[in-house]
Amino acid sequence: MNQTYIAISIAIALSLLGVIGDYFLKIASDSDTSLKTYSFFFGVIILGSTAFGWVYAMKYLKLATIGVVYSVSTIVLLALVGVAFFQESLNPYEIAGIVLAIASLVLLSAFS
Numbered sequence: 001m002n003q004t005y006i007a008i009s010i011a012i013a014l015s016l017l018g019v020i021g022d023y024f025l026k027i028a029s030d031s032d033t034s035l036k037t038y039s040f041f042f043g044v045i046i047l048g049s050t051a052f053g054w055v056y057a058m059k060y061l062k063l064a065t066i067g068v069v070y071s072v073s074t075i076v077l078l079a080l081v082g083v084a085f086f087q088e089s090l091n092p093y094e095i096a097g098i099v100l101a102i103a104s105l106v107l108l109s110a111f112s
Contacts, residue, residue: 007060008069014053015073021046023081065108072105 024043028034057066079098082088090098 003060007057008065010053010057011061011066011069012073014050014057015070016077017050017053018047018070018074019077019081021050022078023085026086068105068108072101075101 021043024039024046028037028040028043031037031039034040054066061069075098079090079094083090
């Protein structure tokens with residue numbers, strides 16, 4: 001498999017890991033002592049650990065490409081987490097924004 005595709009896969013996996021960290025931070029934010037909760041600690045550890053993977057991905061991808069892949073995958077995953085775990089709803093404009101974000105990723109991969 002090409003190193004570029006491996007790096008893109010790693011960027012998506014790091015996005016998923018980041019969303020898991022964000023999930024714990026969202027849980028921590030519901031507490032009066034947010035910064036003293038286990039959820040906050042887990043969120044920080046998870047988010048900090050992604051730096052190791054980014055060093056690998058940055059060897060094989062342009063920063064702009066990483067930014068788009070990370071952003072789009074994070075947007076989609078956070079929206080899914082919000083709907084599935086926090087009973088948030090998406091309005092038509094938010095859904096359109098997600099579709100356009102995915103379209104930007106398709107365009108990027110088609111012309112790069």
